Amino acid sequence: MPEHAVHNADIARVFGEIADLLEIEQANPFRIRAYRNAARIVEGLQLDLAARLAGGGELPKLPGIGADLGAKIHEVAASGTCALLEKLRRELPAGIADLLHVPGLGPKRVQRLYQELDVQTPEQLYRAARDGRLRALAGFGEKSELKILRGVEAHLKRPGRYKLAVAAQYAEAYADYLRRIPGVGRVELAGSFRRMRETVGDLDMLITAAAADQVMQRFTAYPEVRQVLSRGDTRASVVLHAGIQVDLRVVAEACYGAALHYFTGSKAHNIAVRRLGQARGLKINEYGVYRGAARVAGDTEESVYAAVGLPYIPPELREDQGEIEAARAGTLPRLVELGDLRGDLHVHTRASDGHAGIREMAQAAAARGLSYLAITEHSRRLRLAHGLDPQALARQIDEIDRLNAELAGIRVLKGVEVDILADGTLDLPDSVLARLDVVVGAVHSDFQLSRERQTERILKAFDQPHLHILAHPTGRLIERREPYDVDMLRIIRKARACGRFLELNAHPERLDLLDTHCRMAKDEGVLVCVSSDAHSELDFEHLRYGIGQARRGWLEKADVLNARPLAALQRLLRRPPRTQP
C-alpha cells in the first residue's frame, strides 16, 4: 500500500517515468507516446482518480486511455506504483531517465552512453565529457562532447521555468527590438507564453518577413544575447544573459496563420488538429494546410481551424484537454476578458503592507475602468504585514465612508483579508466583520496540517457567518512553495452549499486558483473572483495574468464574481445562504 494518498500527479509521474524508461529501451514510439499522453491527461484531470476508485467509483472514459492504461491507473491508485514500472526499474539503473532531460541527449545516445561508458547519472556524464571520453563513441564528436558538457552543466543548475510575468518583461523588450527591423511584418509571441501558462520554459517568437536573412542577423545580434544555440535559414535559438532561451521562426506573411498555430501549440493540441486534418485528407504544417500539392488554408489561424471543420479555439484552451471536442460540439466557452471585470475585491494600502493610500488605489482602479474596489488589509495575527486590529479597522471604515462621499466614478468597499486560524475560526470577531462589505479569508499559517485537518479547517471557515471569499485557495507560491494539502473538490462543494466564493489571486507569484480548479469550480457552479492582491497602484496590472489563468480554466464572464456590476455583487455578498453539512 502507498504510504500516503495517491494523487493524479503521482499517477502521471509513474506514467512519465515509464515513458522515459521505455524510450531508453527504444520501445515502439507510439507506445511511448501513449504513456506520455496518459500522463498529461491524468495530470490535468479535475477529478481525483484514486479517491474515486477507492470509493468504489468507476474510472471515467478518458481519451487515449484504453483497457491497458485503465488497469494501470487502478494499479497505481491502489499501490503507488505498477508492475511495469518496477520491471523497467530492475532492467535499467536508477536515475538514468534523468539523462534524457539533458539538452542534446535523446534515447539513442543515452543508451549508447550507458552501454559503452556505463554512464548512469548526469554527474557521471559530466566527468566523461570533461575527460574527453565521449568523442570516442561512434556518432559523437568533439562538438557533441562540448555541447553535452554545456548541456549537463545547465541541467545540474536547473534553470527551471520562468513565471509568466517575469518572462513577459524579457519577451516584450525583445519583441519591441525586433519590430524595429526594416522589412519586418508581424512579431508575435507564441508558445506557452501566448497560452498564458503560469510559467514558461522558453520563449517562442514568430516573425513574418520577406527576407529572413536580415531578421536572423538582427535576432542573434540583440545585445541581451549570451549564446547562439543554432541559426538556420528560418529558425534560430539563443540564450539571453538572463538565462532564458528564445526560439525564433521566420515565415512569409502568407504563412502567418499556419505558423502561429504551429508555434503556439500545445504540442498535444497540434497533433490532435493535424490528425483531424489527416482524416480529411489534409496535411497541416507550419506553412499551411495542403490537399496534395494545393494549399487550401493557412493565412490566418481561423482558416486552419475552418479547414478541419472547427471554429477558432483561443490559445489558452489549446492543451488537448477537451477543447477540440467542445469546438466540434459547438460548446466552446466564450472566455472572460480583462474588460469584463467591474471591480477588484482584494487590495491593500499603506495601512497594512501596501505602498499607497486608499485614494490613490481607488483612482488607479478607476483609471483601469473598474467601478469598485474593496480595501482588504491583513488582520492582526499577521504582524509581519502590519495586520489591523479592530480599532484600526474601525478607523479605516470611517475613512472609507468619508472618501466615498467625495469620490466620483468609483466605489470603495470596506473589507478585510482575515486570517483563517488553524481551528477554522477567524482572526477578528463577528461584530467587527459584520460591519464590512466583503470578508476575504486566507490561510497564512500552519501550512503543514494533514490533508484532512487542512480541509476541515477551511470547511469550518466557510461556516463562519461573515466569510465571503476564500483567498488564494492552495497557498502555493510558484516555484517557491508547494500548495498545502487540501481536498479541493470538498472545498468547492462546501462553497457552493454555503454560497461562498473562491478567489483567483492574480499576483504573479500565486496565480491561485489553478486552472484545473477553475474548471472544477465552474462545473460545480461556484463563482470565482479574479483579484489583483494589489499592494501598489501598478499592481492592477496583475489582473491581466489572473484573467489569463481564468481563461485557461474555461471561465466565462458569468462565472466570475467581480464581472458583476456593483448592485448585483452586493446582492450576492449580502445574502449568503447559510451553512449546510
Add this chain to the structure above:
DNA sequence: GCCGTTTTCGGCCCGACTGTTTTCAGTCG
C-alpha cells in the same frame, strides 16, 4: 498502447537544424 466517416489491424503529425554519416541519424520544437 490507442483507435475506427477507409480500418478490430495497421496505421499513428511534421519539419528544421546540427554534426559527422558522405547520404542521414539524432534531437528538438
